[in-house]
Amino acid sequence: MKKYEGLYIFSGAAKDDVLEGYLAKAVAEITRLDGKVLAQDVLGKRAFARPMKKRDNGVYALVRFELDPAKVGELTNRYKLVEEVFRVQILAVDERREAILAAQREAAAKRAEIKAQKEAAAAAEAAAAAE
Amino acid sequence: MAYPKRDRDSRDDREFSARRRPALPANDKIDFNDVELLKNYVTEYGKIIPARVTGVTTQQQRQIKKGVRRARNMGLLA
Numbered sequence: 001m002k003k004y005e006g007l008y009i010f011s012g013a014a015k016d017d018v019l020e021g022y023l024a025k026a027v028a029e030i031t032r033l034d035g036k037v038l039a040q041d042v043l044g045k046r047a048f049a050r051p052m053k054k055r056d057n058g059v060y061a062l063v064r065f066e067l068d069p070a071k072v073g074e075l076t077n078r079y080k081l082v083e084e085v086f087r088v089q090i091l092a093v094d095e096r097r098e099a100i101l102a103a104q105r106e107a108a109a110k111r112a113e114i115k116a117q118k119e120a121a122a123a124a125e126a127a128a129a130a131e
Numbered sequence: 132m133a134y135p136k137r138d139r140d141s142r143d144d145r146e147f148s149a150r151r152r153p154a155l156p157a158n159d160k161i162d163f164n165d166v167e168l169l170k171n172y173v174t175e176y177g178k179i180i181p182a183r184v185t186g187v188t189t190q191q192q193r194q195i196k197k198g199v200r201r202a203r204n205m206g207l208l209a
Binding site: 007009046048049050052058060087089091097100101104 | 159160162177201203204205206207208209
């Protein structure tokens with residue numbers, strides 16, 4: 001079993017309750033192939049950067065799941081038959097890379113914090129000198 | 132007729148120096164899902180900017196390419 005992350009696009013006109021049904025259908029395809037859903041998150045409605053199939057917006061959802069690598073092709077083919085799923089992108093999760101990116105973000109946040117503190121200290125000094 | 136040898140590096144700098152973006156630290160990886168970061172490396176028309184202009188490493192440029200193509204596929208970038 002390998003970890004995958006699926007980014008789904010559903011119709012932009014779908015309301016919350018209808019959207020839940022769509023997401024449940026998408027997730028059912030995963031469990032149908034003996035996959036295990038780890039996490040799911042609705043990212044919200046977004047406008048497309050360019051029109052796709054005469055649509056301008058869609059609701060994005062992210063689902064993280066575990067599945068046998070041999071069944072991923074079958075899952076992709078099944079999604080072509082599910083009308084509710086407008087588009088799907090399934091990518092393998094690279095946990096080592098994610099850990100490196102998380103560490104990078106932390107380091108960048110720390111650098112930004114130190115910079116903000118230095119700027120605040122410099123501003124305070126300048127204000128004290130002006131007085 | 133023999134032409135003087137062009138100094139390609141300085142010529143590139145003159146042409147593109149106005150558009151040069153800050154380079155990332157060489158060891159930094161590019162997050163494929165960070166569309167806001169990827170937008171820094173495409174033109175206004177959505178074309179990927181060459182590494183010689185942005186100053187990123189070859190490996191980072193490949194990651195940018197991968198991320199931009201995925202984002203285009205999912206309608207996040209033009």
